Amino acid sequence: MSPTTHYWNPVRITFGTGSLDRLPEILSSLPGRRVAIITARDILDAIGVEERVMKLAGGRELFIYDRVRPNPEVSQADEAVRFAREHRAEVILGIGGGSALDTAKVVAAAAPNGGEVMPLLEKQRRMTEAPLPTVFVPTTAGTGSEVTRWATLWDHEAKKKFSLESMAMYPTHAVLDPALTLTLSPVFTATTGMDALSHAMEAFWNRNANPVSDAHALEAVRRIIDVLPLAVSSPENLEYRSRMLLASLFAGLAFSNTKTAAAHSLSYPMTLYFGVIHGQASSITLPALLRFNAEASLERMTQLAKALGGNSIESGAKRIQVLLQRVGLQTSLSELGIDAAGIELCVREGYTPDRAGHNLRDLDAGGLREVLQMVA
Ligand SMILES: [Fe+2]
DSSP: OOOOOOOOOOOOEEEEETGGHHHHHHHSSSSOSSSEEEEEEHHHHTOOOOOHHHHHTTEEEEEEBBBOSOOBHHHHHHHHHHHHHHHTTTTEEEEEEEEHHHHHHHHHHHHTSOOHHEEEEEEEOOOOOOOEEEEEEEEESOOGGGSEEEEEEEETTEEEEEEOOOGGGGEEEEEEEEEGGTOOOOOHHHHHHHHHHHHHHHHSBBBTTOOOHHHHHHHHHHHHHHHHHHHHHHHHHHHHHHHHHHHHHHHHHHHHOOOHHHHHHHHHHHHHHHHOHHHHHHTHHHHHOOOOOOOHHHHHHHHHHHHHOOOOHHHHHHHHHHHHHTTOOOOGGGGGGGOOHHHHHHHHHHOOOHTTTTTSOOOOOOHHHHHHTTTT
């Protein structure tokens, strides 16, 4: 860590049960009366807020794009951008999990900047215009996208993952209403919750870590390890949902300034080639990485292990394994259909400089293999 550090997060955050009802004053604070909602139909139906949002929008013109798919394709993002441009949207309201919020973030950025996503992803076109103002309403406790400045898109056929990023892409406003996460199924509660744990831990074993991100990261870890099993086993308990959403927000604030590291870098081939859901893929290597990174900083990894409720690296790693099991997720790659050849594929494809390069301990192919073999 450098002696001087810098932390920046400009997102206005409204948190608490019923905070969706603050939408009128939030929208009033933004320029523009034409609002494009970017979401997925199944999410909108599950949380049953469509009519409520219509009322809360108070006379604004609302246009709903509800075709966001999980792990969104670039072509789908293009379709959403076209939708926003055709309706001359002035404000983007993202409602959903990471896929919906990331798509909304891309729409806000691309709509005033040429309208095509790929030239922005491939940096053939610069973002000269500011993104449209955004209001993000997460319906899962895990993505963190409501407080970060990047969005992930995929090309499943070409087995590629893209990231669009800019300091101008921080959402304008995040509205975190725990009541909206009540209908999340146990498996999505588990995977998104473990993703939040991964964001927090990856922010901590990160070369970009600073005292502010550290405080958010450790607090997130302490909270998630306690409350996630309760949120999974008692899905209708609003207090657990609220605690989990706040923990996810802390994790988001932590990695908003550091980005992720090795666990996320290794997760992308697991998702692209083996169809492993993001939060399972991004958390399965956490116990192994705690051990691996202890070689680089025993002191910092011990701090993390303590936040996990352990008194050593080993017991901290064990606590994550037990958590994965308690919330119904897998702890080994073989259970996910990733065999020795699959591990080699993940080693080949799993080094994203912008992620793995942030890992506290240097990582090369040998290091990636070592980590993956610990969870084979
Ligand atoms: Fe993640």
